[in-house]
Amino acid sequence: MPKAIDGKVLKQLRGAKGWSLEELGRKTGLDKQTLHRLENGQRKKSRVRTRQLLSQALGVAEDVLTGEVAAARPEPLEIFLRKFQVNARLGQCARNALSLVAVRYGVQTSQILELAPFFFFLEAERSLRARRERLDKIDALLAEVESLRTDFPQLPRLAFYRASDALEHGALEHERASVQKNDLFGRIVDDAPIHSKDDSYDDDAENPFVSFLKQKIAELDVGAEFRSMTASGSPDYRICTDVVAGLVDGDSDAVEAILSGDAQLHEMPKEVRQGASEPLVAWVKDQAQQLEKHRNEALGVDEFLADLRDGQ
Numbered sequence: 097m098p099k100a101i102d103g104k105v106l107k108q109l110r111g112a113k114g115w116s117l118e119e120l121g122r123k124t125g126l127d128k129q130t131l132h133r134l135e136n137g138q139r140k141k142s143r144v145r146t147r148q149l150l151s152q153a154l155g156v157a158e159d160v161l162t163g164e165v166a167a168a169r170p171e172p173l174e175i176f177l178r179k180f181q182v183n184a185r186l187g188q189c190a191r192n193a194l195s196l197v198a199v200r201y202g203v204q205t206s207q208i209l210e211l212a213p214f215f216f217f218l219e220a221e222r223s224l225r226a227r228r229e230r231l232d233k234i235d236a237l238l239a240e241v242e243s244l245r246t247d248f249p250q251l252p253r254l255a256f257y258r259a260s261d262a263l264e265h266g267a268l269e270h271e272r273a274s275v276q277k278n279d280l281f282g283r284i285v286d287d288a289p290i291h292s293k294d295d296s297y298d299d300d301a302e303n304p305f306v307s308f309l310k311q312k313i314a315e316l317d318v319g320a321e322f323r324s325m326t327a328s329g330s331p332d333y334r335i336c337t338d339v340v341a342g343l344v345d346g347d348s349d350a351v352e353a354i355l356s357g358d359a360q361l362h363e364m365p366k367e368v369r370q371g372a373s374e375p376l377v378a379w380v381k382d383q384a385q386q387l388e389k390h391r392n393e394a395l396g397v398d399e400f401l402a403d404l405r406d407g408q
Contacts, residue, residue: 101147102163103137109154109167110135116183124149187330188357195361196336220280223308227275234268280305281327300324345373350380359383 110120117128117135124131126149133139134146147158159165186194198205267288274284282304300306301324309322319338325331334355344350353359359380368379 099142099147099158099162100139101134101142101150101161103135105161105163105167106131106150107135109156109161113154120150120153123153126150187332188360189332189355190330190357192354192357192361193333193335196339200336200339219309219312220278220305223280223305224275224278226308227271227304231268231272231275274304281325283327298324300326300329343373344377344380347377349384350377353380353384358387 110117113120115123117131120126120131121128126146130139130146134142147161150161151158154161156167157165160167194205194208197203197208267285270285270288271282273279274282277284279285282299285304286299303326306322306325313320313322321334323332323334337351337355340351340354344354350359354361360383363383364376364379368376
């Protein structure tokens with residue numbers, strides 16, 4: 097009689113491994129929908145081959161999968177060493193940067209990703225601390241200016257109003273609120289009345305966190321560039337330029353195509369990657385041109401230019 101897989105047991109075993117349905121599917125060759133139905137008890141019967149594939153991947157006997165035998169409790173060390181599949185989409189610039197940093201420092205991409213929250217936290221806190229220190233400095237200076245009020249009796253009292261009121265129409269209060277609420281990108285500051293009168297302010301490239309990172313890059317002088325980032329968008333930066341230049345024999349167009357992510361390194365065929373620099377550069381430029389073509393098609397640029405030409 098065909099046996100049914102215990103869905104709860106299957107889900108627990110998968111969870112103990114830290115695997116997603118997609119990862120278990122890759123390890124067994126079973127599709128996600130099948131695994132989903134098995135875990136939710138929608139399959140009352142299971143094929144012998146299915147049980148074999150799952151038992152091999154999960155490292156348990158088939159009767160554990162069917163619930164006939166209780167699964168052994170995982171060793172404590174195994175619990176702490178679990179790995180998890182993270183469903184996150186990277187921007188094209190960051191995807192290449194991940195590979196470049198791994199090559200430059202001889203580490204695994206997973207190590208970089210695991211350290212990413214720590215370093216983001218570190219730099220975020222440094223950024224907020226720098227903003228607090230600037231506010232304290234401004235407060236001290238304003239207090240000093242206020243203390244000098246009585247030294248100018250010849251000036252009308254209304255002409256010597258509080259400097260804090262004059263300083264950007266209360267924008268400092270927005271900055272204080274922003275720092276207190278860990279508003280890393282200064283969205284609260286963007287609401288200050290002064291910003292409605294300042295058309296030159298670019299919140300993508302000049303927000304507090306981007307400005308902080310630009311300053312740190314300048315101090316390190318490592319040939320990197322941080323261009324922009326918003327609270328909801330991907331960062332735009334350039335790193336490991338020397339690594340890329342060596343890869344494409346210094347071709348500036350190819351360097352920019354890789355650093356911007358227009359040509360994705362992980363998609364490069366093995367024979368191209370391991371071959372001479374000339375076909376590698378050609379592949380990179382071709383990828384960038386194809387992407388540009390797709391962008392133009394999506395935006396209707398070609399049709400727009402054709403209409404302009406027809407109208408002349």
